Amino acid sequence: MAEELKIVIYPDPRLRKISKDVEKFDDELADLARRMFILMREAKGVGLAAPQVGKNIRLFVMSHTGLEADDRVYVNPVLTDAEGDESAEEGCLSIPDIKADIPRSKTVKMTARDLAGNQIVETQAGYIARVWQHEVDHLNGVLHIDRMGALAKLAHRKALKALEDKYAADHPTPASKARK
Numbered sequence: 001m002a003e004e005l006k007i008v009i010y011p012d013p014r015l016r017k018i019s020k021d022v023e024k025f026d027d028e029l030a031d032l033a034r035r036m037f038i039l040m041r042e043a044k045g046v047g048l049a050a051p052q053v054g055k056n057i058r059l060f061v062m063s064h065t066g067l068e069a070d071d072r073v074y075v076n077p078v079l080t081d082a083e084g085d086e087s088a089e090e091g092c093l094s095i096p097d098i099k100a101d102i103p104r105s106k107t108v109k110m111t112a113r114d115l116a117g118n119q120i121v122e123t124q125a126g127y128i129a130r131v132w133q134h135e136v137d138h139l140n141g142v143l144h145i146d147r148m149g150a151l152a153k154l155a156h157r158k159a160l161k162a163l164e165d166k167y168a169a170d171h172p173t174p175a176s177k178a179r180k
């Protein structure tokens with residue numbers, strides 16, 4: 001039986017780890033991707049990276065239209081040839097309700113593997129390039145809140161603090177238990 005997967009929420013420390021390269025392109029990997037698509041759709045997202053389900057491996061799934069026909073899985077993705085700058089609003093399934101304008105490169109080139117281990121080389125601009133950059137950030141422990149401007153940080157300070165407090169309440173440390 002596969003364990004239950006769920007989307008982990010900020011400030012879960014798994015969101016801050018550098019994820020490891022995938023080495024085995026097996027059924028287990030395909031099953032993980034399949035279950036990530038289900039979670040992504042339930043949460044009405046367009047992308048989901050493995051650390052967001054508590055798996056620190058370099059894989060993300062996305063569908064920029066939400067349609068299954070546009071489902072893509074990128075394994076061990078590397079982005080190069082970044083060009084241009086563009087700001088647009090981003091949210092994150094692991095940081096509910098915190099949307100902010102995030103600067104990204106306009107165009108990027110993706111080199112990755114698919115679930116069968118075949119190489120993918122693709123260049124995209126605009127929205128798809130933005131999703132790629134957001135998801136690859138996750139594999140490096142970087143969150144969109146790290147990239148938002150000072151004003152947005154200030155505007156979202158309370159909401160982030162509320163998420164931090166909730167996490168602390170749900171995950172008491174021995175010291176905080178002892179203090180009561």
Ligand code: ZN
Binds near residue numbers: 091094138
């Ligand atoms: Zn995210």
